[in-house]
Amino acid sequence: MGRKRKNGECAYCGNDANLTEDHVIPKCLFTKPNPPNMIKIYACKDCNNLKSKNDDYLRDLLVNDMFSANSYVAQNNLVKSFRSAQRNTSDFSRQIIPRANLIPFHSQGGIYLGEVFEMPIDTSRVSNIFSQIVCGLFFWQYKKRLPSTYEFNVERISADGFIFEINLLNQFIKEIQFKHTKFNDVLFLAHTTDSEDEFITKWWLIFYGAVIWTIETFPPELKSI
Numbered sequence: 001m002g003r004k005r006k007n008g009e010c011a012y013c014g015n016d017a018n019l020t021e022d023h024v025i026p027k028c029l030f031t032k033p034n035p036p037n038m039i040k041i042y043a044c045k046d047c048n049n050l051k052s053k054n055d056d057y058l059r060d061l062l063v064n065d066m067f068s069a070n071s072y073v074a075q076n077n078l079v080k081s082f083r084s085a086q087r088n089t090s091d092f093s094r095q096i097i098p099r100a101n102l103i104p105f106h107s108q109g110g111i112y113l114g115e116v117f118e119m120p121i122d123t124s125r126v127s128n129i130f131s132q133i134v135c136g137l138f139f140w141q142y143k144k145r146l147p148s149t150y151e152f153n154v155e156r157i158s159a160d161g162f163i164f165e166i167n168l169l170n171q172f173i174k175e176i177q178f179k180h181t182k183f184n185d186v187l188f189l190a191h192t193t194d195s196e197d198e199f200i201t202k203w204w205l206i207f208y209g210a211v212i213w214t215i216e217t218f219p220p221e222l223k224s225i
């Protein structure tokens with residue numbers, strides 16, 4: 001009470017009451033000092049609370065990804081991830097570690113590099129996390145919400161697809177519609193939109209210089225194509 005009312009709407013549900021500040025990319029992915037260009041939008045209290053329940057899970061998912069092994073920030077965050085695993089407070093470790101298998105890992109050239117954990121991730125939870133992040137990113141860029149009927153295709157790019165996606169990014173860099181931003185060594189963010197339907201988008205989130213997730217948004221009628 002007595003606080004100045006925040007004007008705007010929740011980027012996730014459109015509610016205009018109980019607005020709070022939301023970091024679209026969770027702060028726990030970064031190490032201090034945080035980048036000056038952190039992405040902040042308004043979210044209602046309910047959406048913000050629900051979203052923040054996934055912050056540690058997302059961090060654990062990314063820093064445990066074998067592709068982030070060369071990143072200082074990722075390794076630093078991995079220590080936090082281990083600590084919460086030891087305290088058994090990490091959803092990720094509770095769900096994943098008992099079910100992880102050791103599998104042989106080969107380089108793209110076929111050289112045996114040792115064994116890594118193959119982790120069965122909660123794909124629907126991960127899909128929801130990235131879909132929500134893209135809702136936030138879209139609002140941050142265009143000051144409007146993605147239509148709630150639109151669907152998401154969330155993908156982690158494997159070693160085989162890595163070069164393809166990087167080439168695609170380079171190709172887009174030459175085009176005018178391409179927008180990209182860097183957030184310290186933690187995130188490279190790029191996206192493009194369809195020229196006829198601005199809500200048809202593709203986003204590239206490259207974490208720790210190595211882990212690529214792509215998210216596409218499209219109207220439900222395109223699903224059958």
Ligand SMILES: [Zn+2]
Binds near residue numbers: 010012047
């Ligand atoms: Zn909301």
